[in-house]
Amino acid sequence: xxxxxxxxxxxxxxxxxxxxxxxxxxxxxxxxxxxxxxxxxxxxxxxxxxxxxxxxxxxxxxxxxxxxxxxxxxxxxxxxxxxxxxxxxxxxxxxxxxxxxxxxxxxxxxxxxxxxxxxxxxxxxxxxxxxxxxxxxxxxxxxxxxxxxxxxxxxxxxxxxxxxxxxxxxxxxxxxxxxxxxxxxxxxxxxxxxxxxxxxxxxx
Amino acid sequence: xxxxxxxxxxxxxxxxxxxxxxxxxxxxxxxxxxxxxxxxxxxxxxxxxxxxxxxxxxxxxxxxxxxxxxxxxxxxxxxxxxxxxxxxxxxxxxxxxxxxxxxxxxxxxxxxxxxxxxxxxxxxxxxxxxxxxxxxxxxxxxxxxxxxxxxxxxxxxxxxxxxxxxxxxxxxxxxxxxxxxxxxxxxxxxxxxxxxxxxxxxxxxxxxxxxxxxxxxxxxxxxxxxxxxxxxxxxxxxxxxxxxxxxxxxxxxxxxxxxxxxxxxxxxxxxxxxxxxxxxxxxxxxxxxxxxxxxxxxxxxxxxxxxxxxxxxxxxxxxxxxxxxxxxxxxxxxxxxxxxxxxxxxxxxxxxxxxxxxxxxxxxxxxxxxxxxxxxxxxxxxxxxxxxxxxxxxxxxxxxxxxxxxxxxxxxxxxxxxxxxxxxxxxxxxxxxxxxxxxxxxxxxxxxxxxxxxxxxxxxxxxxxxxxxxxxxxxxxxxxxxxxxxxxxxxxxxxxxxxxxxxxxxxxxxxxxxxxxxxxxxxxxxxxxxxxxxxxxxxxxxxxxxxxxxxxxxxxxxxxxxxxxxxxxxxxxxxxxxxxxxxxxxxxxxxxxxxxxxxxxxxxxxxxxxxxxxxxxxxxxxxxxxxxxxxxxxxxxxxxxxxxxxxxxxxxxxxxxxxxxxxxxxxxxxxxxxxxxxxxxxxxxxxxxxxxxxxxxxxxxxxxxxxxxxxxxxxxxxxxxxxxxxxxxxxxxxxxxxxxxxxxxxxxxxxxxxxxxxxxxxxxxxxxxxxxxxxxxxxxx
Numbered sequence: 001x002x003x004x005x006x007x008x009x010x011x012x013x014x015x016x017x018x019x020x021x022x023x024x025x026x027x028x029x030x031x032x033x034x035x036x037x038x039x040x041x042x043x044x045x046x047x048x049x050x051x052x053x054x055x056x057x058x059x060x061x062x063x064x065x066x067x068x069x070x071x072x073x074x075x076x077x078x079x080x081x082x083x084x085x086x087x088x089x090x091x092x093x094x095x096x097x098x099x100x101x102x103x104x105x106x107x108x109x110x111x112x113x114x115x116x117x118x119x120x121x122x123x124x125x126x127x128x129x130x131x132x133x134x135x136x137x138x139x140x141x142x143x144x145x146x147x148x149x150x151x152x153x154x155x156x157x158x159x160x161x162x163x164x165x166x167x168x169x170x171x172x173x174x175x176x177x178x179x180x181x182x183x184x185x186x187x188x189x190x191x192x193x194x195x196x197x198x199x200x201x202x203x204x
Numbered sequence: 205x206x207x208x209x210x211x212x213x214x215x216x217x218x219x220x221x222x223x224x225x226x227x228x229x230x231x232x233x234x235x236x237x238x239x240x241x242x243x244x245x246x247x248x249x250x251x252x253x254x255x256x257x258x259x260x261x262x263x264x265x266x267x268x269x270x271x272x273x274x275x276x277x278x279x280x281x282x283x284x285x286x287x288x289x290x291x292x293x294x295x296x297x298x299x300x301x302x303x304x305x306x307x308x309x310x311x312x313x314x315x316x317x318x319x320x321x322x323x324x325x326x327x328x329x330x331x332x333x334x335x336x337x338x339x340x341x342x343x344x345x346x347x348x349x350x351x352x353x354x355x356x357x358x359x360x361x362x363x364x365x366x367x368x369x370x371x372x373x374x375x376x377x378x379x380x381x382x383x384x385x386x387x388x389x390x391x392x393x394x395x396x397x398x399x400x401x402x403x404x405x406x407x408x409x410x411x412x413x414x415x416x417x418x419x420x421x422x423x424x425x426x427x428x429x430x431x432x433x434x435x436x437x438x439x440x441x442x443x444x445x446x447x448x449x450x451x452x453x454x455x456x457x458x459x460x461x462x463x464x465x466x467x468x469x470x471x472x473x474x475x476x477x478x479x480x481x482x483x484x485x486x487x488x489x490x491x492x493x494x495x496x497x498x499x500x501x502x503x504x505x506x507x508x509x510x511x512x513x514x515x516x517x518x519x520x521x522x523x524x525x526x527x528x529x530x531x532x533x534x535x536x537x538x539x540x541x542x543x544x545x546x547x548x549x550x551x552x553x554x555x556x557x558x559x560x561x562x563x564x565x566x567x568x569x570x571x572x573x574x575x576x577x578x579x580x581x582x583x584x585x586x587x588x589x590x591x592x593x594x595x596x597x598x599x600x601x602x603x604x605x606x607x608x609x610x611x612x613x614x615x616x617x618x619x620x621x622x623x624x625x626x627x628x629x630x631x632x633x634x635x636x637x638x639x640x641x642x643x644x645x646x647x648x649x650x651x652x653x654x655x656x657x658x659x660x661x662x663x664x665x666x667x668x669x670x671x672x673x674x675x676x677x678x679x680x681x682x683x684x685x686x687x688x689x690x691x692x693x694x695x696x697x698x699x700x701x702x703x704x705x706x707x708x709x710x711x712x713x714x715x716x717x718x719x720x721x722x723x724x725x726x727x728x729x730x731x732x733x734x735x736x737x738x739x740x741x742x743x744x745x746x747x748x749x750x751x752x753x754x755x756x757x758x759x760x761x762x763x764x765x766x767x768x769x770x771x772x773x774x775x776x777x778x779x780x781x782x783x784x785x786x787x788x789x790x791x792x793x794x795x796x797x798x799x800x801x802x803x804x805x806x807x808x809x810x811x812x813x814x815x816x817x818x819x820x821x822x823x824x825x826x827x828x829x830x831x832x833x834x835x836x837x838x839x840x841x842x843x844x845x846x847x848x849x850x851x852x853x854x855x856x857x858x859x860x861x862x863x864x865x866x867x868x869x870x871x872x873x874x875x876x877x878x879x880x881x882x883x884x885x886x887x888x889x890x891x892x893x894x895x896x897x898x899x900x901x902x903x904x905x906x907x908x909x910x911x912x913x914x915x916x917x918x919x920x921x922x923x924x925x926x927x928x929x930x931x932x933x934x935x936x937x938x939x940x941x942x943x944x945x946x947x948x949x950x951x952x953x954x955x956x957x958x959x960x961x962x963x964x965x966x967x968x969x970x971x972x973x974x975x976x977x978x979x980x981x982x983x984x985x
Contacts, residue, residue, distance in 0.1 A: 014833060014834050014835065015833065016833050022833060024835075024836065025833060041364050041366050041368055041370060041372070043365075043370065046425075046432065047425075048427055048430055048431050049430075069430060070430035072427070077370070079370050079372070080338070080372060081368075081371070081372040083305050084372070084493075084570075086877065087305075087567065087568065088533070088568050090877065091530070091533070093842075094838050094842055094880060094881065094884045095790065095835045095839040098834055098835050098838050098877065098881065101877050119427050120427040136923070136925060144230070147219070147261075149266075149296070149335065149337075150335055150460075151362070151364075151370065152338065152362070152369070152371065153370075154300050154301040155299070156300065156301070156307060156872070157872060158872035158873060158925040158929075159923065159925045160873075160875070160922075162301035162305055162306045163301075163305065163370070164305075164874075164875065173430055
């Protein structure tokens with residue numbers, strides 16, 4: 001794992017609005033990432049479909065998947081140990097809890113990118129239900145098709161996944177797939193956009 | 205049907221077979237809508253010795269199909285019977301996360317599994333509970349089945365590449381827990397391919413004498429031509445299974461991706477003799493993440509006990525568990541291996557408080573616990589809701605005590621601490637005490653509790669009252685140790701009524717350890733006591749190469765010895781010179797000391813207004829202008845909070861804090877880091893906080909409002925889906941004519957939404973909350 005790869009994303013999550021340097025935070029981040037390497041239990045599950053499942057035939061998925069020859073549904077997690085640790089830090093060291101929480105989010109993205117690269121070439125970026133105004137309830141379809149409880153990931157009635165550091169993604173095979181802000185529920189209030197940035201990496 | 209000494213073969217993957225036959229939809233419903241096809245899959249697996257029903261997702265929490273659970277279960281068993289083999293009912297997890305990480309309660313999970321158990325007990329020949337990844341949910345499942353059925357119960361969990369379950373349990377922890385809960389076989393399914401499972405299976409085999417079951421995936425799937433396919437060949441699968449059979453595995457089968465051809469191949473092992481394996485039982489207790497073997501000397505922390513602790517008494521009486529949790533964390537940080545927990549107070553309903561206290565402590569502290577009560581019902585309640593295998597404190601040589609406690613210990617797999625006394629009191633001789641120890645061990649065996657699940661306490665007397673008998677305690681300890689059971693003593697009792705108690709405690713501890721004491725119950729915050737245990741480890745060659753001793757004392761200087769806690773401060777670099785600086789730089793350890801010094805020369809209010817508030821104001825300005833960042837803001841707030849705690853001790857009693865704020869993350873939402881940041885920041889400004897936690901139903905918020913009539917109520921929600929429940933909470937508060945300011949915050953909120961759902965104020969961050977609150981209180985003045 002390369003610290004400098006994760007750093008911009010972590011600063012993003014910490015709300016470091018465009019600022020470059022903070023040696024104290026840098027050293028805390030490094031130590032949190034070290035902790036995550038043993039604490040996190042990255043696990044994933046995926047399934048490919050030649051024909052996209054019904055729920056993906058609507059927007060914004062249809063647009064995202066245009067030009068792709070198939071679709072992968074995928075669920076990734078860092079495991080419950082991270083949640084338990086952050087929970088305890090909330091009580092003993094709130095400042096570290098904040099940093100570890102941000103690091104864990106970035107670390108999950110990083111590990112997920114890494115595993116996606118390992119399963120195949122020419123895959124699109126990852127589109128998660130909730131992006132671009134897509135309903136969170138689409139997670140139910142993904143859970144129905146993938147059974148992520150096999151890797152211990154659950155979906156609550158309020159439609160968030162637990163362990164908290166888990167993601168579900170839609171990936172186009174052989175093309176398609178740029179993320180955009182259109183239709184996002186946060187569009188009007190987005191602090192990232194106000195600063196001319198995006199919550200996702202724009203190099204994708 | 206199932207002979208533990210013969211290899212038994214289970215069937216293989218079902219989902220992949222459904223797919224191969226083009227069957228889609230809710231798998232459980234296919235039992236009724238496509239019975240012939242389902243029966244055909246079962247028939248294809250008739251080469252197996254035991255057939256599993258197609259009911260993995262059939263429980264009331266997970267199942268979303270159109271039939272009743274009873275109907276599906278009946279048809280599923282009927283379909284499985286088509287193979288003409290014994291049928292085990294398949295039970296999978298609920299798909300919901302249990303508290304504290306999620307919202308599902310232990311009882312809700314238990315009820316869902318009980319329903320299945322009652323229905324399936326009449327239909328099937330046994331149960332296979334599989335693909336569980338949370339040990340706590342698994343305990344609910346196993347108890348539910350055990351309490352409703354006498355049929356065989358096989359239990360398997362999933363592990364990841366690091367050799368842990370998703371909630372962090374190792375194979376040793378899983379084996380200790382499931383063996384304790386008396387399943388008929390335990391093991392691993394799904395997870396990984398057969399080759400990757402070998403090391404996990406090895407560890408399971410070494411940790412229990414129960415039959416081990418293995419049902420691996422057909423390796424990891426790969427992407428090929430737009431499809432996910434399993435590529436592992438039958439030969440390789442068989443080779444790994446064969447290796448595991450050689451190791452001593454009793455029950456084999458397949459999971460995701462395996463087909464009837466795979467099971468056909470491994471069915472050649474069916475009926476052959478299980479390889480014998482050697483296994484030495486150990487006295488061990490565990491939480492979901494830590495297993496503590498009682499060998500050498502293990503420290504049991506004694507401080508979760510209200511006796512003689514006024515603050516803890518008050519906190520427990522108020523239903524406030526923060527004190528207890530902090531005390532648990534402190535003992536863990538000081539090196540305790542396990543913690544005794546006692547909530548016995550005349551004004552408390554111990555049977556209700558014990559499980560509550562245990563779950564609260566386990567949420568934050570992963571040490572195993574010793575459940576300490578004189579009320580068997582409180583012990584049972586504690587053991588039931590405890591996550592893992594606990595130690596029970598205690599039983600004594602009285603028949604009444606033994607017949608009350610042993611069934612509880614047996615049912616929950618607990619280790620029991622036996623006291624060498626009975627209705628005639630504590631024997632005055634070594635022989636008398638050893639005799640009771642033997643009685644306890646032998647009576648436990650009648651209840652099916654083996655010797656390694658018993659520990660003996662030969663009872664410490666106070667040297668001031670019964671000086672001659674100290675040697676009786678030690679003599680009995682030595683003899684009991686020779687019986688091959690582990691020993692415990694409440695060490696600190698020896699010094700009651702004498703001066704310089706620590707010296708006597710420490711000396712007695714060393715004397716007892718040389719006689720074979722395995723578990724002193726003591727105060728881990730006393731570094732001289734824990735130090736004696738560490739030193740004993742070196743001198744008795746328990747601590748190999750003195751590794752743990754060196755690890756603890758490598759930075760030892762005589763000056764560092766005075767503080768009980770290991771002196772680790774990440775901000776050790778350059779000490780802050782002033783209180784102001786310590787707050788701005790977020791040095792919370794230093795802030796308390798410096799505040800103490802300031803208070804020697806200045807009145808408390810001056811310290812608050814001239815130093816703390818000004819420092820916080822500077823931090824706030826820097827944060828808003830983007831020079832300081834969230835982690836630093838939080839550190840500064842934590843430092844100011846530490847200083848406020850010191851100021852509080854100097855304030856006149858009636859001055860009180862600035863005002864009270866109730867905080868809660870609303871029902872259905874468990875994201876609470878934002879709320880916790882608000883808590884620290886508000887505390888740093890001197891507000892007192894009632895934190896109701898996360899997933900808080902509206903009526904709890906209303907109840908707290910009516911009890912405290914606070915200055916403000918702050919509600920947090922992270923998800924669009926939980927804003928609704930925020931709105932309901934506000935409605936409920938309005939319905940009782942709430943006079944406090946209602947603040948809302950969270951990622952998906954804005955001023956508009958806040959107004960729409962009836963809140964008074966929206967704040968985008970913790971600092972905004974503090975500023976608005978200050979504005980409002982100034983206006984009031």
